[in-house]
Structure formats: structure tokens, C-alpha cells
Amino acid sequence: MGYGSIMTEVANPELEPHAVQCERLVKRYGALTAVDEVSFDVRAGEIFGLVGPNGAGKTTTIECIEGFRKPDSGSVRVMGLDPQHDRYELRERMGVQFQSAALPPRIRVEEALSLFASFYRTSVDWRPLLVQLALADKQRAPLATLSGGQKQRVFIALALVNDPDIVFFDELTSGLDPQSRRSMWELVADIRERGKTVFLTTHFMEEAERLCDRVAIMDHGRLVALDSPRALIASLEAGRRVVFQVDGAFDDAALRALPGVTAVEQTGERVTVSGEGDRFLSSVAGSLESGGVAFRDLRTEQPNLEDVFLVLTGKKMRE
Amino acid sequence: MPKLRGLSRLLIVQARLFLREPLAVFFTLLMAPMLLVLMGFIFGNEPDPLLSGRGALDVGLPGYAAMVIGIVGLVASAVETSTRRETGVLRRFRASPLRPLTYIMADVTVYFGMTMLGVGLLFLLGTVAYGVRFGGNPGTVFVGVFLSTGAMLSLGYLLAGLAPNARVATLVGNVTLYPMLVLSGAVVPMQVMPEGVQSVARFIPLTHAVRLLRGLWTGDALSAHPVELAVLAGVMLAGTALAAWTFRWE
Structure with a gap:
């Protein structure tokens, strides 16, 4: 009970613009309905988590929102943009970290960052970004020589190089050791502190509980719950x-x-x-x-x- | 030009990445000059009545240039592009505002540049070190190299678009390239081939590149090779259209 005051509610959520609006989203692959009438809103400035077991439809949902997959029905708006129709405008303003993506193995960290920075209308100076991500001494290292956690941080740097309004993290900490996982959590919290909206998927419930302001729980393509982790746990009425x-x-x-x-x-x-x-x-x-x-x-x-x-x-x- | 944003940076990085790949450097820049040195060692370049008074290297060199064009165009481009798709490099590019056309332009330009560099090194080594006789016009030879490279590159890109993964692209690229190198006369003189092979060779695009480059090298005008020019231009246009149509980020 005593912890209630730590949760600072957005003054009036109804007045805040929504970062993501997802209404009755449906995506089918043949006979399989991967995402089945999923609806939710993500508030600007929050860390929103889509959680559930592997195969629940999290990645398909996030990729429909990012505009990389076309929904079969339903509507998606990201900062008021249609991810299909306004795809390039959305790509200017969002940061993305994929569950599986890569860079050429021989590219150097600084080359990757200056290259991606050149693709955007506006970009931030990436050098301080590398310092924050503890990659400063790896600036000239070829990507192939980095550890899993270091590579992951390079991809986070790429997701932030355009100073995005919203950042998507798909299974950010999969395959990382517990220590790297914790430092990722600090990083994500820090990104939110800088006023960005964070949308993440995870199958680690502990991660969602520690990190997210609100979580949507998905199972078999359906949304089964949506609230703050505290409220969801309290709703169990389990002592x-x-x-x-x-x-x-x-x-x-x-x-x-x-x-x-x-x-x-x-x-x-x-x-x-x-x-x-x-x-x-x-x-x-x-x-x-x-x-x-x-x-x-x-x-x-x-x-x-x-x-x-x-x-x-x-x-x-x-x- | 927001649609071309990032092009110059991408050109620089792609060129550096190409030059950091030992296999790419070997096949593009070193193998043909090494072949020239080997052939020079074995046959020399003395005028030979069997080759209508020209030396073995005079005849061989334009063919080796076609070999470089075939390797880069058909195999290197297809393998790299399909590997990048399979590993998720293209997926990462796609998440940025980079336009597909900008990416392809940079990629193709770098392959063009590297092919020109490889062919240029070969020509330089041949004429300076082995006294290979050049009776042509540099301008028309450039046109021939450009057109041949364009035709082969469009086929390589098409292969990358059609192959389900990098292994298939590598396999199909090599299985197509090696018979082409032999049958087109790029490394083995066409005169030693049986009649049947010579008639099949007409349907191989690289054959036309070899004939065109050989002719231009000894001083033919472009107008002396209407068939070769038409075939290569046709392959380049059709291949480019099909490659653009089949290009996928993932």
C-alpha cells in the first residue's frame, strides 16, 4: 500500500495524445490467425510492454505497428500516422530494434552510426550516444568482433540516432546474461526519462514487471489483459x-x-x-x-x- | 532530394566493405592479373601465325576482362545481396527512411566501380608489363565493358531476388558461371570448341561480352557488333526490370 505514491499517473490520460492506437488488429497467415482482434492504446511518454509466451503474436503485432507487415483488418495509428501509407514519415520519427537483424560483419561501429545518421532528416551526434552505451572504446571495432551484449547496444544506438519520438524494442534482452539484461533495463528507463515513448515486447515477465508502466498480456493472438503490473497483480486478490x-x-x-x-x-x-x-x-x-x-x-x-x-x-x- | 538522402555516405561505406572482403578483392582485382601472369609465363606473347599474327595474351586479355565481369556481376553481387537479406542486414536498412532505389543505386555503382578497377588493373598490367597490343579506342572499349557489366550485374541481382536463400544463390551463381566461362570463350579460345558447343554458346550472354570486348580491343568500331550490343543491352534492360520487380528487403 505504501508504495502507491511512486506510481505517478499521467495527469489526464484522455487529454494526452496517444503514441499508438491499435484497433481490432487482425493478421492471418493461411489458416493461422496470428493476431486476433487486438485493440489497445499506448500513451505518449510511457513504457508499454506487450508480453506473452513465444508464439503469442507479439512480434507480428509490433511489426504491424511499425509498418513492416500489412494487417488483414483493423486500424493502426502511430503518432497519428498510418504505418502503411505514411511509412517513410513514420520511419523518420521511430527507432526500431529487431529481434533478428544484422549489419555487415566488417562494418565498424562508427561507420554504421554515421551511415544510418545520414539516412534521416534530422539526427543526433552519435558520439555521446556511444559513450552512454559504454561503446566509446569500440568505436572503430568491426561489428563481428563485438560480444552479444555490445552488438545489442550498437543496435540500440542505431534505434536512437534519429532522436525518435517512439522506440520499439522486440525481445531486447533475449540471449543476454542477467547482468547485461539489468543494464538494458536501466537504459530503457533512461530513454523514457528523455521523454520518448517506449514500446517493447518480452517473454520475461520479470522484465515487464520491473520496467513497464503498463503491460498488455497476449496469448494465442489475443489480448487477455491490459493494465499496470501492480494493478494486474492486485487483481488476483492473492495475498x-x-x-x-x-x-x-x-x-x-x-x-x-x-x-x-x-x-x-x-x-x-x-x-x-x-x-x-x-x-x-x-x-x-x-x-x-x-x-x-x-x-x-x-x-x-x-x-x-x-x-x-x-x-x-x-x-x-x-x- | 530526400529520396536520395544517404547515397554518398552509402557509396563510401559499401566500397570500403567490398575492399575489406578478401574473397571479393581476390576474384575482382587479383585473379585475372594472376591468370595473365601465368599465361605469359607459359605461352609468352610472341606473334603466332595460328592466331593471325597476334600473341596468346593479345587474344586472351579481353576474355579475362569478361571473366572478371562475369564473376562480379553474376556471383559476387548475388551472393552478397542474398546474404544480406538472409542475415537481416537489409531488414535493418528497411527500418530507416532509406529508399530501396537509393540502396540499389549505391550497391550497383560500387560493383560497377570495382569491376572497372579490376578490368583497368588487368589492362594496365597487360599493356605495360607484357606489351599486349591495344589497337582499339579507349572510349568504345569503355562502352563495351560498361554494357557487359550492366548485363551481368542485372542477372546477378535477378538471381538474388529469385533465390530463396544465400546458399541457393551461391550454388546457382557458380553452377551458371563456370560453364559460361568455358563455353563463352572467355578463358578457352572459341576456335578449339566443337561446332555444337559453338552454336550453344550463342545463347550465353557472356559469349557476346567476350566477342564484343575482343573485337573492340583490336580496333573494331561499335557498329561492327550490332548483335552483341543488342543482346547485352537487351539483357541489361530486361534483367534490370525483372531485378527491380523481384527485389525484396526480406
């Missing part, structure tokens, strides 16, 4: 859980009697206590101590976006 291990038999009567405890489950040596309230954890731990229970590996679990996905679709993300 916190305490999980611990015991040796041998365990009588859960004392726990069940505690105020705030809503359920106790035992599977083998594992005990899961569900409940709510500020003193939930300390009262469970106190009860175990005073009862002389030999417990180990005690930890708390809070519901997250993975649980939201499980409740909404009846299956786990990583299946």
Missing part, C-alpha cells in the same frame, strides 16, 4: 505466501488459528501458508518458534505477473 520445509509430521492447527492466515497446505515436507496483513510473516515465524517446530528454508512469495498469466490462461508461461 502473500510463506513457504518452509519441515522434517516428519507437522500439525498445522496453530498456524490456522493465527489472524491473517487464510490457508495452509502441506505437500510432503513442504508447507505453504497463505495470508495477508502487515504482521502476517512475523506472526507465522513467531508461531513456529514458540511451537518449537524444526523448520528450514523459510521464505516468502508474492504473486507476480507469471501468476497473473497462470490465472488468466490456465497455463504457465514457460510451458
Whole structure:
């Protein structure tokens, strides 16, 4: 509850211009409907995440919005532009990072940036951009000699070289180690701080939860939920859980009697206590101590976006 | 000209990338001069009654030029373009306001330039180091080289557009090129070929490039080669139209 004030709502979303408006978008490949009547708006200046398992239709949706795929029906507007009809105007004003794209292996980092900068009506000085992206010492390096994380940062630099109003990231952190992933998150948050709208897709629920102001959850081409991560998790009305291990038999009567405890489950040596309230954890731990229970590996679990996905679709993300 | 924005920068970068590719440099700039040196070592360039008083290199050199044109036009361009499509390089370009025509213009110009450089090096080495006799007009030879390059490049681009991936483009390019090199008379004199082969050779575009360059090299006027000029111009126009039609970013 105490964290509510951190979420600063846009003063009046209805008055803010929408960066993306997507209405009843449909894209079919033969018999497969990859995107099925998907509608949502992205507010200017927010980090919007399209999340879901691989194959949910995220990439097809983002590519329809970027103008690289033509929808079968529905309408898409990006900053008021039609991505099909106004494609070159849109390309002037958007930055794109693809899930799979490349540069010639022998091109140098500085050549790639000055080349792409020359394609745009307006572009920023790319040298500070390389410094920010920790690529300054790689300026003259051929692309083929860079690590996966470094290459990814070059592609981010290319996506920012035209000072875009909106930036699209498709599976930005796939294939990166946890440390590089975290530095990418800082980068994305920083891009938003500079007043740009960020539209990203990810199949990492943790990434969406940490990074996005609002997330749209997709499954089998359909949108199944759309809200802030906090609101989605709160909508589960699931309290916190305490999980611990015991040796041998365990009588859960004392726990069940505690105020705030809503359920106790035992599977083998594992005990899961569900409940709510500020003193939930300390009262469970106190009860175990005073009862002389030999417990180990005690930890708390809070519901997250993975649980939201499980409740909404009846299956786990990583299946 | 917003539609041509980025052209000059792209020309510079494409040229540098070409020169950084060891295989491209070898096949475009080094192989033909090496072949010339080898042939000079074996046969020399003494006048030979069998070649109507000309030397082996006098006859061979325009053919080697056609070989360079065939390699760059048909194989190098097709392999690089289809590889760039397959790996997603073209996809990255497509996300910018760069127009397809600007990209193709820069790419083709660099291939033209590199072919000219390769052919120029060959001519220079032949005339200076081996005393190869040049009886033609530099202007008409340039026209011949230009037209031959254009015809072969349009075929290479068409192949890149039709091939589903880089492996197929490489395979088809090479499988087409090597018989062409032999049958067109570029490396083996046409006179030693059987009648049947000679009649098939007429349907190979490179044959016309070889005949045209050989004729122009020894002093023929352009008007002496209406068939060759017509075939090469026709291939270039039809190939360019088809290549533009089949060009895909991804």
C-alpha cells in the first residue's frame, strides 16, 4: 500500500495524445490467425510492454505497428500516422530494434552510426550516444568482433540516432546474461526519462514487471489483459505466501488459528501458508518458534505477473 | 532530394566493405592479373601465325576482362545481396527512411566501380608489363565493358531476388558461371570448341561480352557488333526490370 505514491499517473490520460492506437488488429497467415482482434492504446511518454509466451503474436503485432507487415483488418495509428501509407514519415520519427537483424560483419561501429545518421532528416551526434552505451572504446571495432551484449547496444544506438519520438524494442534482452539484461533495463528507463515513448515486447515477465508502466498480456493472438503490473497483480486478490520445509509430521492447527492466515497446505515436507496483513510473516515465524517446530528454508512469495498469466490462461508461461 | 538522402555516405561505406572482403578483392582485382601472369609465363606473347599474327595474351586479355565481369556481376553481387537479406542486414536498412532505389543505386555503382578497377588493373598490367597490343579506342572499349557489366550485374541481382536463400544463390551463381566461362570463350579460345558447343554458346550472354570486348580491343568500331550490343543491352534492360520487380528487403 505504501508504495502507491511512486506510481505517478499521467495527469489526464484522455487529454494526452496517444503514441499508438491499435484497433481490432487482425493478421492471418493461411489458416493461422496470428493476431486476433487486438485493440489497445499506448500513451505518449510511457513504457508499454506487450508480453506473452513465444508464439503469442507479439512480434507480428509490433511489426504491424511499425509498418513492416500489412494487417488483414483493423486500424493502426502511430503518432497519428498510418504505418502503411505514411511509412517513410513514420520511419523518420521511430527507432526500431529487431529481434533478428544484422549489419555487415566488417562494418565498424562508427561507420554504421554515421551511415544510418545520414539516412534521416534530422539526427543526433552519435558520439555521446556511444559513450552512454559504454561503446566509446569500440568505436572503430568491426561489428563481428563485438560480444552479444555490445552488438545489442550498437543496435540500440542505431534505434536512437534519429532522436525518435517512439522506440520499439522486440525481445531486447533475449540471449543476454542477467547482468547485461539489468543494464538494458536501466537504459530503457533512461530513454523514457528523455521523454520518448517506449514500446517493447518480452517473454520475461520479470522484465515487464520491473520496467513497464503498463503491460498488455497476449496469448494465442489475443489480448487477455491490459493494465499496470501492480494493478494486474492486485487483481488476483492473492495475498502473500510463506513457504518452509519441515522434517516428519507437522500439525498445522496453530498456524490456522493465527489472524491473517487464510490457508495452509502441506505437500510432503513442504508447507505453504497463505495470508495477508502487515504482521502476517512475523506472526507465522513467531508461531513456529514458540511451537518449537524444526523448520528450514523459510521464505516468502508474492504473486507476480507469471501468476497473473497462470490465472488468466490456465497455463504457465514457460510451458 | 530526400529520396536520395544517404547515397554518398552509402557509396563510401559499401566500397570500403567490398575492399575489406578478401574473397571479393581476390576474384575482382587479383585473379585475372594472376591468370595473365601465368599465361605469359607459359605461352609468352610472341606473334603466332595460328592466331593471325597476334600473341596468346593479345587474344586472351579481353576474355579475362569478361571473366572478371562475369564473376562480379553474376556471383559476387548475388551472393552478397542474398546474404544480406538472409542475415537481416537489409531488414535493418528497411527500418530507416532509406529508399530501396537509393540502396540499389549505391550497391550497383560500387560493383560497377570495382569491376572497372579490376578490368583497368588487368589492362594496365597487360599493356605495360607484357606489351599486349591495344589497337582499339579507349572510349568504345569503355562502352563495351560498361554494357557487359550492366548485363551481368542485372542477372546477378535477378538471381538474388529469385533465390530463396544465400546458399541457393551461391550454388546457382557458380553452377551458371563456370560453364559460361568455358563455353563463352572467355578463358578457352572459341576456335578449339566443337561446332555444337559453338552454336550453344550463342545463347550465353557472356559469349557476346567476350566477342564484343575482343573485337573492340583490336580496333573494331561499335557498329561492327550490332548483335552483341543488342543482346547485352537487351539483357541489361530486361534483367534490370525483372531485378527491380523481384527485389525484396526480406
